[in-house]
Amino acid sequence: MDDIVLISYFVALFILFVFGCHGFIMIFYYNKYRDVKPIPRNRPEEFPLVTIQLPLYNEMYVVERLIDSVCEIDYPKDKLEIQVLDDSTDETVNITAKAVELKKNEGFDIKHVRRSNRSGFKAGALKEGLSTAKGEYIAIFDADFIPDKNFLRKTLSFFSDQNIGMVQTRWEHLNGDFSLLTKAQALALDGHFVIEQSVRNKAGFFINFNGTGGVWRKSCIIDAGDWHTDTLTEDLDLSYRAQLNGWRFVYLKDFTSPAELPSEINALKSQQFRWTKGAIETAKKILPLVWKSDIPLRVKLQSTFHLTNNLVFPFILLAAILNVPLIFIKNSGSHELYFAVLSLFVLAFISSFVFYLYSQKDIRTDWRKKIVLFPLFMAGSMGFAVNNSRAVIEGLLSRKSEFVRTPKFKLENEKDSWIGKHYTSRKIGLSVYVELIMALYCLVGIGSSIYFSEIAALPFQILFFLGFSFVSLTSIKHAYSKV
Numbered sequence: 001m002d003d004i005v006l007i008s009y010f011v012a013l014f015i016l017f018v019f020g021c022h023g024f025i026m027i028f029y030y031n032k033y034r035d036v037k038p039i040p041r042n043r044p045e046e047f048p049l050v051t052i053q054l055p056l057y058n059e060m061y062v063v064e065r066l067i068d069s070v071c072e073i074d075y076p077k078d079k080l081e082i083q084v085l086d087d088s089t090d091e092t093v094n095i096t097a098k099a100v101e102l103k104k105n106e107g108f109d110i111k112h113v114r115r116s117n118r119s120g121f122k123a124g125a126l127k128e129g130l131s132t133a134k135g136e137y138i139a140i141f142d143a144d145f146i147p148d149k150n151f152l153r154k155t156l157s158f159f160s161d162q163n164i165g166m167v168q169t170r171w172e173h174l175n176g177d178f179s180l181l182t183k184a185q186a187l188a189l190d191g192h193f194v195i196e197q198s199v200r201n202k203a204g205f206f207i208n209f210n211g212t213g214g215v216w217r218k219s220c221i222i223d224a225g226d227w228h229t230d231t232l233t234e235d236l237d238l239s240y241r242a243q244l245n246g247w248r249f250v251y252l253k254d255f256t257s258p259a260e261l262p263s264e265i266n267a268l269k270s271q272q273f274r275w276t277k278g279a280i281e282t283a284k285k286i287l288p289l290v291w292k293s294d295i296p297l298r299v300k301l302q303s304t305f306h307l308t309n310n311l312v313f314p315f316i317l318l319a320a321i322l323n324v325p326l327i328f329i330k331n332s333g334s335h336e337l338y339f340a341v342l343s344l345f346v347l348a349f350i351s352s353f354v355f356y357l358y359s360q361k362d363i364r365t366d367w368r369k370k371i372v373l374f375p376l377f378m379a380g381s382m383g384f385a386v387n388n389s390r391a392v393i394e395g396l397l398s399r400k401s402e403f404v405r406t407p408k409f410k411l412e413n414e415k416d417s418w419i420g421k422h423y424t425s426r427k428i429g430l431s432v433y434v435e436l437i438m439a440l441y442c443l444v445g446i447g448s449s450i451y452f453s454e455i456a457a458l459p460f461q462i463l464f465f466l467g468f469s470f471v472s473l474t475s476i477k478h479a480y481s482k483v
Contacts, residue, residue: 002329002333005322005325005326005329006326006329006335006338008318008322009318009319009322009323009326009342010338010341010342011315012315012316012318012319012322013315013319013342013345014345015311015312015315016312016315016316016319016345016348017344017345017347017348019305019309019311019312019348020312020347020348020349020351020352021347021348021351022305022309022351023351023352023354023355024351024354026195026196026199026355027195027354027355027358029199029202029203030195030198030199030358032203033199033202033203036202037254038158038201038250038251038252039158039160040154040157040158040160041157041158041159041160047075047076047079048079048135048136048137048156049079049080049081049134049135049136049137050075050079050080050081050135050136050137050138050139050152050156050215051081051082051083051129051133051134051135051137051138051139051218052070052073052080052081052082052083052135052138052139052140052141053083053085053126053129053130053133053138053139053140053141054066054067054070054082054083054084054085054140054141054143055085055087055122055125055126055129055140055142055143056084056085056086056087056088056092056096056143057086057087057088057089057092057118057121057122057405058088058089058090058092058405058407058422059088059092059143059144059407059408060088060090060091060092060095060422061408061409061410062143062144062260062408062409062410063084063092063095063096063099063143064095064099065146065410066141066143066144066145066146067082067084067096067099067100067103067110068099069145069146069147070082070141070147071103071106071108071110072149073147073148073149073150073151073152074149074150074152074153075152075153077107077108077109078109080108080109081109081110081111081133081134081135082103082108082109082110082111083110083111083113083129083132083133084096084100084110084111084112084113085113085125085126085128085129086112086113086114087114087115087118087121087125090422093114096112097112100112113125113128113129115128118403119229120227120229121229121402121403122211122234122403122405123227123228123229123234124227124229126140126227126234127226127227127229130218130221130222130226130227133218135218136217136218136219137156137159137215137216137217137218138215138216138217138218138221139151139152139155139214139215139216140211140212140213140214140215140216141212141213141257142211142212142259143408144259144260144406144408145212145213145257145258145259146174146257146258146259147213147257148255148256148257148258151169151257152215154169154252154255155167155169155214155215155252155255156215158250158252159215159217159250163246163247163248164217164247164248164249164250165216165217165219165220165221165223165224165242165247165248165249166209166214166215166216166217166220166239166242166247166249166250167214167215167249167250167251167252168197168207168209168210168213168214168249168250168251168252169213169214169252169255169256169257170193170194170197170213170251170252170253170254170255170256170257171189171193171210171213171256171257171258171259172256172257172258172259173185173186173189173258173259173260173261174258174259174260174261174411175260175261175263175411176261178261178263178411179263180373180376181262181263181265181268181474182261182262182263183370183373183376184373184376184377184380185261185262185268186261186370187356187360187370187371187373187374187377188377188381189261190356190359190360190363190364191355191356191359193210193253194253194358194359194362194363195355195358195359195362196306197210197251197253198251198253200251200302200306201249201250201251203302204299205298205299205302205303205306206239206240206243206249206299206302206303206306207239207249207251208235208236208239208240208306209235209236209238209239209249210235211233211234211235212257212259213257213259220242220247221238221242223242223245223247224238224241224242224245224247225238225241228241230281230285231278231281231282231285232274232275232277232278232281232401232403233274233275233278233279233281233282234278236278236279236282236307237282237285237286240282240286240289240290240303240307241286241289244286244289244290244293244295253362253363260408260409260410260411262406262407262408263409263411264407264409264478265471265474265475265478266427266475266478266479267406267407268406269384269387269431269475270404270406271406272384272387272388272391273387273388273390273391273404274391274403274404274406275310276310276313276388276391276392276395277391277392277394277395277401278395279307279309279310279395280308280310280311280391280392280395280396281395281398282307283307283308284395284396284398286307287303287304287307287308290303290304290307310388310391310392311392313384313385313388313389313391313392314385314389314392314393316381316382316385316389317385317386317389317438320382320385320438320441320442320464320468321438321441323442323445323457323460323461323464324441324442324444324445324448326457327445327448327449327452327454327457328448330452330454331452331454343456349378352378353374356371356374356377357371357374375463378463378467379463379464379466379467379470380467380470380471381467382463382464382467382468383435383466383467383468383469383470383471383472384467384471385467386431386434386435386438386468386471387431387435387471390431407422427479428475428476428479432472432475432476433472435468435471435472435475436468436472436473438464438468438472439465439468439469439472439473442461442464442465442468443465445457445461445464445465446458446461446462446465449461
């Protein structure tokens with residue numbers, strides 16, 4: 001039995017080590033291409049026709065803000081078409097209809113597009129809108145975004161040749177300092193948008209459209225096979241199909257599109273579940289095409305890391321479970337060499353820290369205050385292991401599920417609140433109880449580490465305990481929060 005635990009723990013840490021140390025590779029390319037920046041073309045003499053798509057589903061709190069901000073974009077009205085793709089089933093429908101009518105009276109070519117059902121969810125709505133879109137370019141914004149007034153003038157200037165199919169902007173956070181939950185999310189997303197997206201784009205690897213805050217060339221979408229509805233990450237799926245067809249993407253790190261982060265943890269869990277499961281579904285679908293293609297080996301390897309990095313969550317959970325018996329095994333026999341080798345795996349933790357440190361130093365003047373939150377982010381990642389491991393398993397087993405959208409509440413400062421509003425979940429799922437059990441289990445690990453004086457194991461035991469405790473207790477607290 002001891003051998004099974006030792007081998008399983010080694011495998012789990014090795015997988016986490018491989019994915020964790022990939023951060024060193026990202027930092028290497030970050031420094032190598034630090035001075036490389038995308039170059040815009042000169043302003044065109046004629047403005048191209050653009051269609052802006054706004055996919056909605058029950059967004060009563062933010063839909064007016066979205067439509068108002070889109071209509072404030074600095075672009076000729078006669079060259080702009082706006083499609084509000086509204087699949088809502090609540091008051092959002094009437095709120096949207098009034099907002100659209102108001103903008104029509106102001107001279108905007110804006111349409112309130114309704115479907116009889118949510119077939120294909122967001123991908124289905126985008127696909128239906130595309131079938132009638134008049135624009136040469138398609139800009140997409142989710143309901144929680146407030147696009148910059150110069151968005152179209154800025155992004156369109158980077159379609160420097162006919163081979164460029166998509167331009168993506170960096171997400172900025174309207175409520176990044178709202179709570180510990182949003183602060184941790186901001187840190188995590190900054191790592192993706194500042195390092196991963198930027199580095200991959202500069203180094204010639206594949207990147208992904210992030211579902212919003214970007215512009216597509218319509219012909220690119222059509223050439224890549226249009227939007228597919230067989231995964232929960234239709235944006236990642238289309239991105240890879242387009243790039244495998246030879247289209248190039250441009251990523252703008254220094255131009256941002258502000259958006260609202262989930263402030264309620266059960267909404268965040270739904271978002272993370274969808275992103276994680278969808279990425280696994282896309283990996284199963286796309287990776288065979290990647291490895292059959294004639295793209296360079298380095299691109300194939302990076303694409304594999306990109307599409308499979310969510311596989312770490314079951315191994316995080318496995319490591320948390322095996323941490324406790326490992327303490328007893330270590331103090332009941334002679335495994336000095338084994339544990340000496342395990343100590344090397346701390347490099348993965350260092351790699352992750354350096355990765356997020358670089359991302360904060362790049363864009364934040366107060367980066368010292370931000371990077372202090374790294375232990376909180378790590379604990380949160382561990383705490384989400386139950387939720388996201390279930391997503392990985394369902395993705396691997398090809399179990400289909402509904403596209404559960406992430407509700408937003410128009411929270412832009414600390415005085416705003418989501419409590420008492422529609423869309424908040426009042427359900428306590430089985431995973432919450434599992435997280436609570438894991439928190440108590442990891443508390444046993446802390447006590448055992450102290451008892452056996454395993455000081456080196458104590459920090460990770462504490463992180464697991466804090467992560468599972470925070471996620472489970474906050475889930476219960478938010479589910480029962482009232483006005």
